[in-house]
Amino acid sequence: MSQERLQxxxxxxxxxxxxxxxxALRKADxxxxxxxxxxxxxxVLKFIVGGKAGSAEIxxxxxxxxxxxxxxxxxxxxxxxxxxxxxPGTAKSWLSENLSAAIYGQSGLxxxxxxxxxxxxxxxxxxxxxxxxxxxxxxxxxxxxxMRAMEDGGIARxxxxxxxxxxxxxxxISILSEKTISVPELGKEMSARKGFSIIATANTRDRxxxxxxxxxxxxxxxxxLPAPTDLYTEVEIVKKRVREIASxxxxxxxxxxxxxxxxxVTIFRELRSxxxxxxxxxxxxxxxxxxxxxxxxxxxxxxxxxxSFGNGELTDEDLAAGLQGAIVxxxxxxxxxxxxxxxNIMKKRGADWRGLYTACKEMN
Numbered sequence: 001m002s003q004e005r006l007q008x009x010x011x012x013x014x015x016x017x018x019x020x021x022x023x024a025l026r027k028a029d030x031x032x033x034x035x036x037x038x039x040x041x042x043x044v045l046k047f048i049v050g051g052k053a054g055s056a057e058i059x060x061x062x063x064x065x066x067x068x069x070x071x072x073x074x075x076x077x078x079x080x081x082x083x084x085x086x087x088p089g090t091a092k093s094w095l096s097e098n099l100s101a102a103i104y105g106q107s108g109l110x111x112x113x114x115x116x117x118x119x120x121x122x123x124x125x126x127x128x129x130x131x132x133x134x135x136x137x138x139x140x141x142x143x144x145x146x147m148r149a150m151e152d153g154g155i156a157r158x159x160x161x162x163x164x165x166x167x168x169x170x171x172x173i174s175i176l177s178e179k180t181i182s183v184p185e186l187g188k189e190m191s192a193r194k195g196f197s198i199i200a201t202a203n204t205r206d207r208x209x210x211x212x213x214x215x216x217x218x219x220x221x222x223x224x225l226p227a228p229t230d231l232y233t234e235v236e237i238v239k240k241r242v243r244e245i246a247s248x249x250x251x252x253x254x255x256x257x258x259x260x261x262x263x264x265v266t267i268f269r270e271l272r273s274x275x276x277x278x279x280x281x282x283x284x285x286x287x288x289x290x291x292x293x294x295x296x297x298x299x300x301x302x303x304x305x306x307x308s309f310g311n312g313e314l315t316d317e318d319l320a321a322g323l324q325g326a327i328v329x330x331x332x333x334x335x336x337x338x339x340x341x342x343x344n345i346m347k348k349r350g351a352d353w354r355g356l357y358t359a360c361k362e363m364n
Contacts, residue, residue, distance in 0.1 A: 011248070013108055014061075014101035021047065022102065024056035034077050036153035036195015038105045041073045047102040048073075048095070061098045062091055063237045068223055069095075075221040076103060076155070081176050081198040083161070083217075086225035089291025091237075092201040095225070096157050099199060104154040109145035113160035122146060122171045123181055136185035146172075146198065147181055153193030158200040162212060169216055172198070176219040205289065227292070231277065234265050234292055241296045246303055253307035256299050256314050263356060264319065267346075268295050271327065271337070276345060283341055286327050286334040298322035320359035328364075339364060 015022065022038070025047055031040025039047075046053065048069050050060030062069060075082045076099070084092040100107040111121055124147050130140035149156035161169060175181060179192040200220065202212070228234035239261055246255060256264075270276050270283055272290040302318040310318065328334045342364065346357045 013106075014097045015105055015107055018047070018059075018061075018098075018101070021053070021056060021058050022105070024053040025058065025102075028053040028056075034195070036193065037103050039102060041077055044073050044099065044102045045069060048098055060240075062095050063233060063240070064091075064225070064228070068225065071221075072099065072223055075223075076197050076199070079179070079197075080221045081172075081200065081219060083200045083202060083220035083222045084225055085202045085204060085222060087204050087227050087291060088289045089293035089295075090225040090227055091292075092203075092225055093159060096159070096199045096201055100155045100157055104149075104195070106154060107157065109149045109154060109156045111145055111156065111158045113158060113163040115163060115165070117164045117168050119168050119171045120144070122168060123175075124183065138186065141183065141186070146175065147190055149198075150175075150179070150181065150190055150192035150196050153195035155196070156198050158198055160203060161200045162202040166211075166213065169212055173213075173216055173219065176216075227272075231262075231265060231269060234269065234295075235261050237292055238265055238295050238299065242299045242303075245296070245300050249300075249304075251300070251303045251307050253303040253310075253312045254314060256303070259352075260314055260319060261299070263353070264295055264299060264323070267323065267327075267341075268292075270345070271341065281345065283345060284337040286329070286337045287331045288327070288329040288334065290327065294326050298326045301325070316355040316359040317363075319356060320363045323360060324363045335364075 025043045026039050029039045029043045031042045033040050037044075043053070045066075046058055048061050049066050051058050072082055072084070072095070082099075084096060086092050097107040100109075111117065121144055124144055125142045126136070127140045127142055130137065134140060143151070146156040146158075148154075158172075176198065179196065181190045182188075183190065228237060235258075239256075239258075242261075243255060246253070266277060268290050271285055274285045275282055298319075299322065302314055302322040305318045305321060306312055306314045324338075327338050342357060342360055346353055346360070349357075
């Protein structure tokens with residue numbers, strides 16, 4: 001695909017976005033490469049956490065506990081599937097995509113879990129026009145992303161697995177145990193090639209929606225991705241992602257100053273934890289999700305506001321508009337929580353916070 005066409009794509013997959021990094025890692029790789037993989041586990045780790053490959057700089061894709069990433073990669077070296085669990089905004093899908101891009105070279109074999117996901121989307125379905133005309137034939141078979149990954153010895157991703165009905169989840173049990181999919185209509189079985197695995201994600205906020213069976217959980221190695229442990233780490237994550245997204249969308253606005261980043265992340269951490277950072281005062285938490293991903297979205301939207309309807313410099317008014325939308329959803333309780341936070345916490349923080357407080361009060 002030409003460079004001009006690539007620039008028109010709204011969101012490039014990880015294997016295209018970081019194509020030069022993946023190529024540099026493959027060229028510099030001296031480790032043992034498992035069957036079906038594009039590079040060694042050590043190079044996959046470097047792709048995720050950052051480093052150097054020859055003269056190429058490898059940007060970190062995940063900022064957090066390196067040992068968790070090592071455990072995830074080690075799982076995929078074996079015949080075990082990987083389940084990433086965490087709060088919204090803990091980079092489960094982002095990590096899943098980048099692991100697939102580094103290991104298999106493709107991250108697009110995805111089953112998106114919803115209440116409407118069917119067993120056919122996990123296993124296979126049929127082109128019914130061809131089925132009626134010719135009967136069950138290999139040409140009429142519509143392979144699921146998981147079946148295609150099995151056929152190629154690649155990695156399939158299963159997003160938000162706990163959103164699916166229990167019978168859909170349990171369709172994975174035989175696939176993960178036997179590494180085959182039976183197609184009785186054709187009298188054959190599809191066996192997985194070496195390198196096949198599944199990376200699934202689950203949201204801890206969805207517990208109780210469709211709990212995974214013990215039998216299915218046993219077939220995964222489960223890794224819990226924590227929320228950023230401290231203010232500095234979360235600020236760095238937000239800064240990095242905002243810079244990447246702003247570049248992708250070519251937002252004609254200045255990147256947020258460190259002070260603005262610090263304020264937004266401070267507000268989110270305090271509302272999420274129910275306590276001010278100095279542990280001196282309790283605050284109420286809103287009903288919605290106050291995640292790192294929400295902070296990133298807030299800041300990019302505020303940049304779009306500044307670029308489209310301002311002078312390109314992020315103002316307190318732009319941030320206030322974003323905060324209002326991120327914190328106050330459709331619940332009267334959220335409005336009360338936000339008002340109390342403004343009056344009891346932000347108002348008392350002195351001159352450095354005065355402009356943002358005033359803008360938020362006017363918006364509220």
